[in-house]
Amino acid sequence: MHHGVLTEDSKRAAYRALEDRILKGEGRASPEQRARAFGNAGLPQPLDGLLGKVATRPTQVTDADFAAARAAGFSEDELFELVICAAVGQSARLYDAALAALADAVAGEGEGDGEGEA
Amino acid sequence: MRLDVLNRGYGPGTKVLFAVIGLVSRQPVPDAAKLVFYRPDFYGARAKEFTHEAMRGPSAWSVGDRELMAAYVSTVNESAFCIGAHTATAGQAYQDGAKVQAVLADLDSAPVEDGLRATLRMLGKLTREGTVGAEDMRQVLSAGVSREQVEDALAVCAAFNTTGRLADAFGFEVLSPEGFEAGAKFLLKRGYR
Numbered sequence: 001m002h003h004g005v006l007t008e009d010s011k012r013a014a015y016r017a018l019e020d021r022i023l024k025g026e027g028r029a030s031p032e033q034r035a036r037a038f039g040n041a042g043l044p045q046p047l048d049g050l051l052g053k054v055a056t057r058p059t060q061v062t063d064a065d066f067a068a069a070r071a072a073g074f075s076e077d078e079l080f081e082l083v084i085c086a087a088v089g090q091s092a093r094l095y096d097a098a099l100a101a102l103a104d105a106v107a108g109e110g111e112g113d114g115e116g117e118a
Numbered sequence: 119m120r121l122d123v124l125n126r127g128y129g130p131g132t133k134v135l136f137a138v139i140g141l142v143s144r145q146p147v148p149d150a151a152k153l154v155f156y157r158p159d160f161y162g163a164r165a166k167e168f169t170h171e172a173m174r175g176p177s178a179w180s181v182g183d184r185e186l187m188a189a190y191v192s193t194v195n196e197s198a199f200c201i202g203a204h205t206a207t208a209g210q211a212y213q214d215g216a217k218v219q220a221v222l223a224d225l226d227s228a229p230v231e232d233g234l235r236a237t238l239r240m241l242g243k244l245t246r247e248g249t250v251g252a253e254d255m256r257q258v259l260s261a262g263v264s265r266e267q268v269e270d271a272l273a274v275c276a277a278f279n280t281t282g283r284l285a286d287a288f289g290f291e292v293l294s295p296e297g298f299e300a301g302a303k304f305l306l307k308r309g310y311r
């Protein structure tokens with residue numbers, strides 16, 4: 001990865017501030033639960049049903065997904081936080097994958113025929 | 119919305135603000151606005167800051183271009199609320215709703231510049247497939263788009279991949295055409311902060 005080599009642009013830095021807040025700041029859900037929601041990994045049932053959909057197919061979320069999570073003991077405020085973590089986490093992965101591809105493309109340009117057309 | 123706290127969990131000051139917004143706009147307060155007022159220290163404050171920076175901050179892309187990117191990403195995600203909101207906002211920003219409709223219907227034949235078309239194509243692939251490669255980026259750069267413009271477009275994409283997911287998960291109510299046009303007017307006048 002290119003971390004430490006490239007300076008983060010100001011918009012990526014503003015998104016990073018949001019990520020840091022929802023993962024590390026005060027919350028009703030534990031930092032561990034929030035990290036799992038953000039990473040879409042290691043979530044217990046029935047949370048993985050709801051949060052997996054938020055990450056990969058959000059239009060398929062239903063009232064029943066929320067009802068199952070409530071029935072398992074999660075409060076409204078915990079679910080508010082965990083859904084946000086799942087949405088931000090998926091978007092952050094897309095964002096970083098694209099910035100890495102951009103860095104590769106720009107680096108390749110320098111190695112090849114000098115400055116690119118852009 | 120699917121969480122009761124997002125429908126009813128607001129303090130007296132925020133309730134008054136919602137009432138004023140409703141009176142001025144003659145439309146119900148959109149759920150997108152309600153979301154960022156609920157426990158704003160957790161999400162809303164930083165989300166608004168980032169989204170405003172992406173959509174209205176310094177960029178070689180126009181406001182209309184960025185609103186069109188938001189509408190395009192939302193279309194790929196099939197996120198009904200965000201499609202309505204940003205189709206209306208892009209149309210007002212360009213003063214050309216037909217151009218926006220043409221892009222959303224068929225990007226390849228739409229009357230836009232090659233750089234914007236290549237950028238939208240890359241954002242669509244990223245949103246659809248979850249990743250893109252260096253070759254995808256080279257195609258955008260070779261269409262005359264600068265590295266900074268690509269970064270700026272990726273910020274718009276991140277904002278609307280986030281907001282669209284929240285809209286669909288929490289179940290934002292889709293507004294009437296008049297409601298979306300009123301929201302668009304607000305977003306062009308005031309931005310996202």
